[in-house]
Amino acid sequence: MTLPSQKLRPDLAAIAARVKPGTRVLDIGCGNGALMAELETSSDVDARGMELNPELVERCVSRGLSVVQGDANSDLANYPDKAFDYAILSQTLQTATRPDLILDELLRVGRKAFVSFPNFAHWRTRAALMFGGRMPVTRALPVSWYETTNIHHVTVDDFRELAKAKGATIEREWFFSGEKQIGAPASNWRAEFAVFELSR
Amino acid sequence: MNVAAASKIHAIPHDLPLDSGQALVGAQIAYETYGELAEDKSNAILICHALTGDQFVASDHPITGKPGWWERMVGPGKQIDTDRYYVICANVIGSCMGSTGPASVNSGGEPYAMGFPVITIRDMVRGLVALLDGLGIEQLHAVVGGSMGGMQALSLAANWPERAARVLVIASTARHSAQNIAFHEVGRQAIMADPAWSGGDYYAGEASPDNGLAVARMAAHITYLSEEGLTEKFGRRLQDRDSKSFGFDADFQVESYLRYQGSGFTQRFDANSYLYITRAMDYFDLAEEHGGKLANAFEGTSARFCLISFDTDWLYPTSESRHIVHALNAAGAKVSFVELSAPNGHDSFLLPHDQLDRVVGGFIE
Numbered sequence: 001m002t003l004p005s006q007k008l009r010p011d012l013a014a015i016a017a018r019v020k021p022g023t024r025v026l027d028i029g030c031g032n033g034a035l036m037a038e039l040e041t042s043s044d045v046d047a048r049g050m051e052l053n054p055e056l057v058e059r060c061v062s063r064g065l066s067v068v069q070g071d072a073n074s075d076l077a078n079y080p081d082k083a084f085d086y087a088i089l090s091q092t093l094q095t096a097t098r099p100d101l102i103l104d105e106l107l108r109v110g111r112k113a114f115v116s117f118p119n120f121a122h123w124r125t126r127a128a129l130m131f132g133g134r135m136p137v138t139r140a141l142p143v144s145w146y147e148t149t150n151i152h153h154v155t156v157d158d159f160r161e162l163a164k165a166k167g168a169t170i171e172r173e174w175f176f177s178g179e180k181q182i183g184a185p186a187s188n189w190r191a192e193f194a195v196f197e198l199s200r
Numbered sequence: 201m202n203v204a205a206a207s208k209i210h211a212i213p214h215d216l217p218l219d220s221g222q223a224l225v226g227a228q229i230a231y232e233t234y235g236e237l238a239e240d241k242s243n244a245i246l247i248c249h250a251l252t253g254d255q256f257v258a259s260d261h262p263i264t265g266k267p268g269w270w271e272r273m274v275g276p277g278k279q280i281d282t283d284r285y286y287v288i289c290a291n292v293i294g295s296c297m298g299s300t301g302p303a304s305v306n307s308g309g310e311p312y313a314m315g316f317p318v319i320t321i322r323d324m325v326r327g328l329v330a331l332l333d334g335l336g337i338e339q340l341h342a343v344v345g346g347s348m349g350g351m352q353a354l355s356l357a358a359n360w361p362e363r364a365a366r367v368l369v370i371a372s373t374a375r376h377s378a379q380n381i382a383f384h385e386v387g388r389q390a391i392m393a394d395p396a397w398s399g400g401d402y403y404a405g406e407a408s409p410d411n412g413l414a415v416a417r418m419a420a421h422i423t424y425l426s427e428e429g430l431t432e433k434f435g436r437r438l439q440d441r442d443s444k445s446f447g448f449d450a451d452f453q454v455e456s457y458l459r460y461q462g463s464g465f466t467q468r469f470d471a472n473s474y475l476y477i478t479r480a481m482d483y484f485d486l487a488e489e490h491g492g493k494l495a496n497a498f499e500g501t502s503a504r505f506c507l508i509s510f511d512t513d514w515l516y517p518t519s520e521s522r523h524i525v526h527a528l529n530a531a532g533a534k535v536s537f538v539e540l541s542a543p544n545g546h547d548s549f550l551l552p553h554d555q556l557d558r559v560v561g562g563f564i565e
Contacts, residue, residue, distance in 0.1 A: 062562035
């Protein structure tokens with residue numbers, strides 16, 4: 001298992017700090033398992049993961065993590081209601097076929113949900129579109145429109161509205177500009193990334 | 201076929217009850233072990249073999265002289281490290297490599313032949329559990345199996361949930377599909393259509409149903425490979441000739457290969473065992489055993505599971521592994537699953553594959 005000293009991405013670090021020890025966690029789109037490894041090693045968390053990319057799944061299983069190769073769009077349906085204390089969807093919402101349905105599933109399988117995503121309304125994105133007239137390629141959204149996996153761009157305000165429509169309570173929120181955490185004011189302009197903690 | 205002397209034998213000290221309602225009296229299990237059993241008996245790994253496999257997982261086969269069937273995975277310093285683990289591999293009941301099967305002698309001093317009771321995968325596992333009892337092993341570090349071996353691993357996990365802490369299932373299924381049963385039926389009919397089969401009573405005579413068994417093996421062998429693999433290996437290439445013979449010799453390399461596979465198989469396998477074991481696989485439906493819902497089979501399990509499938513395996517395709525994963529998710533079990541890419545179909549689990557090695561090694565750890 002990889003040592004927890006490995007630095008977590010800021011959104012994952014924010015999530016890790018909120019997860020209570022000894023809880024059950026489902027990390028959807030767990031990538032190389034960095035968050036799961038951190039939670040298992042330092043908080044005695046029972047962590048399960050789901051990841052679409054078989055090479056990343058192999059890397060996770062090779063380091064002793066419980067990860068299934070699966071598609072968040074279809075494979076969440078088999079988990080029982082409230083099977084987990086936390087369901088985590090980091091940087092994956094904007095790649096989903098139906099983000100609204102995934103959010104429903106997160107709130108069904110988890111007592112609480114964490115969702116992180118790149119904010120499309122960040123001033124840099126807005127400027128790129130406004131002045132460049134082209135789909136933005138920024139440090140938060142580094143891939144061209146034709147090859148990006150992000151098919152449902154979302155803003156902080158959009159997400160707040162979706163959460164409200166779904167009857168979810170926003171328990172807590174974090175905003176980041178690059179590696180740096182920033183305050184909530186004008187976050188829809190200033191945040192490159194957002195993390196929400198939800199319950200229903 | 202007397203290979204009993206080659207292996208350790210566990211005489212089951214009680215009657216072995218069977219799903220059919222019958223019981224096997226005086227049954228024995230032939231097995232091989234590798235490595236040392238720890239004092240607290242916590243380091244045992246049971247490897248379950250496939251349909252035509254045997255207990256010689258990491259040592260030379262006594263009849264063919266070939267290396268063990270999973271020697272690339274099992275041994276000192278390998279993914280399943282015999283320097284650290286006590287590896288057990290046992291011949292299943294119904295087979296013909298020393299464990300009680302249709303070629304064994306019954307209480308009347310005659311070979312069972314077709315008098316052998318029809319057995320199931322769960323019956324095979326009953327035999328394995330009897331062996332574990334004999335060895336004093338309460339809980340395995342892991343049970344590991346590919347193909348039919350995976351069925352046994354699943355059956356052990358479902359019916360004896362305390363007996364294995366880790367369950368590794370490779371290229372397997374929780375039930376035999378209509379297509380699986382259909383291919384097996386072709387094999388069985390080929391054996392029974394061979395006049396030398398004689399209703400299964402061929403042990404005393406000169407001839408055995410080698411022709412039928414070879415055809416059964418040829419048909420089955422196709423299902424273990426992929427079209428891509430066959431094309432790459434043989435294409436339409438001719439065997440030792442420059443042009444077609446306009447006859448029915450093995451003109452094509454693929455024909456020659458299958459004939460070789462078929463006849464080689466008859467040297468080491470009993471036709472009646474083939475009938476009984478394929479029947480057991482066809483009867484396998486883990487959900488059916490547990491009220492029709494696969495998740496029920498794993499309810500309350502504390503074992504960790506890992507399932508691996510191969511993208512070109514059309515015998516037990518990825519969808520079958522996924523079906524098991526979904527049931528395990530529904531049961532709240534700790535499960536890993538990965539579909540690996542490999543060109544060689546179902547047989548891929550026996551062939552070199554770096555990712556397979558890493559997943560197996562990482563999970564067993």
